[in-house]
Amino acid sequence: MTVKHNKANSLNIIDDLKGDQSWRIFRIISEFTEGFERLSGLDDAISFFGSARLKPDNAYYQQAVEIAELLSQHNFAIISGGGPGIMEAANKGAYHQKPPSIGLNIELPMEQKPNPYQNLSLDFRYFFVRKVMFVRYSMGYICMPGGFG
Template sequence: MTAKEKLPRSIPGGNAPKFNARESWRIFGIMAEFVEATERLNAIRPAVSIFGSARTPPDHMYYMLTERIARQLSDAGFSVISGGGPGIMEAANKGAYFGKSPSIGLNIQLPMEQGANPYQDISQTFRHFFARKFMFVKLAAAYVVMPGGFGTLDEMFEALTLIQTKKSRKFPVILVHGAFWNGLIDWVRDRLVAERMINPEDLDLIQIIDEPEQVVEAIFRHYETRGFLPLPEEHELLLNL
């Protein structure tokens, strides 16, 4: 079989499956989701996105630590963004809700419905994960990553990848509670760096911090010479995420 014979045969337009038209129109729904979220949320900056497990109960130390961090960020002038659900997301919104700045929930429609927590000044619901993740990055002056599972790791590593590849501006990515994260960082160093999957300086994109006050200080320190809003060249990066 030649290379030419291996190429898929084109389907004449008249014989295209009926669902293709529906898929094409779905693009307009995706566009509308981006436009609505951008217009509604663009004025909330500066903002910090907080991530963590949806399974963490209110009496857990991670929940209480998140609430303290969010309250301090809110009182320092940052809008606080979470995924809008339970657990760490609720703790982040709760801390901000009783603070001085807006509490934002970027909720997601799921087959097993995720209920929005009650501590949101602004609640924006998404149908598509990728649109929601885009807004987390677009709006955030920093990522604060609490202990969590696959979803938390996904959001953290996507941010690191965007910064590493210069598709996003550089912003603080702060992992809170070293006892939880140190094993992962050791693995990154011992495997990814040692086997040249990433550069040693890529580890500098990550900070591990334990105390709420130090989280706020680290974010202010990063921006002390330039302000929180994206610079013109950084704004161009955000347009091309």
Template sequence: MKSYRRGPVLLRGDQIPKSTTDARLLAPNQDSDWLHADPWRVMRIQAEFVEGFGALADLGPAVSIFGSARTKPENANYQLATDIAAKLVEHDFSVITGGGPGIMEAANKGAVDAKGISVGLGIELPFEQGMNDYVDLGINFRYFFIRKMMFVKYSLGFIVLPGGFGTLDELFEALTLVQTRKVMSFPVVLVDSGYWGGLVDWIKDKQVGEGMISPEDMDLITVVDTAEEALEAILKGISAVADKVNGKDEDGNRPNGT
């Protein structure tokens, strides 16, 4: 039987709603009746923040891996995501994904196989995805914006494999937050130059070329092709952020020469 998850609630049959919580929140032309008839909406939002913060507060250093839910196990990128996650665990990072199938499942599998902590941040969708079997710590969210907050707050870097609109959304959200200094700079690594090359060229030719972003904004993106390169880029990026926090220059020296 078809099932549907709304936060912690599992629904089936006639209980499945025709729209998601996010869709109802964002629907235009609403009257103000919900303020009186549904005062719990704000409380639900608050509760999701509290639940997420409480579950992840003691996670420790973590890296998020994004990519398509449609990637099959026989696809080379599935194994690549598995290998990247395993290497992250070897360097004492937890692995965070969206908790679904495809690249998310592959990354969670790599973390579990390497005896690391595997986290899945699920989301209520019109079609049921559910948590994959390799998630050790899973949280289901109603609201996309809360889920995104958890990715950014608890990750030291993003690794992005080929994906669709959702993957692009997560990628550009991260880049915008770093560019506008809403968050401390962290590494954003794109894996598979054959997939991302056209997008990166367009950003350089059009956005930089026409003055929509600054040339140095290109430094926010690193493109790699292997698991080893992805790990190296993440470690280098995290180290650079740590040096910046500690007031060190690119050579690891403080302004006073120490």
């Protein structure tokens, strides 16, 4: 088997990739900008991490609801990943309180949909930008069993 190398085609492919990478930088910057602008008014916030697969009848789900409700009664905004499971439980506990119940949703094909307990919802394409928003605007973290995606 012989592989022919065509320098002109290789350069075109490389140029195409460079162009795509340039635009990706602008998308990343726009996600940072939107996150900073929409979350800049937060005072005290707590982020919740945990399993997306826990159901409302699970003890950890119920604990997350209770903890989020108590924290929000003490004027802490609640930040979660905006999906199901522990994320939903945290948003649910904070939803009817004064500080906002915030969901930092990730856009993935065939993955989580935003839960209905968010007063403020942001959608992210990039995990690392989303993580920066969790860390930048939280003064504490509640880590329940499960993941921290």
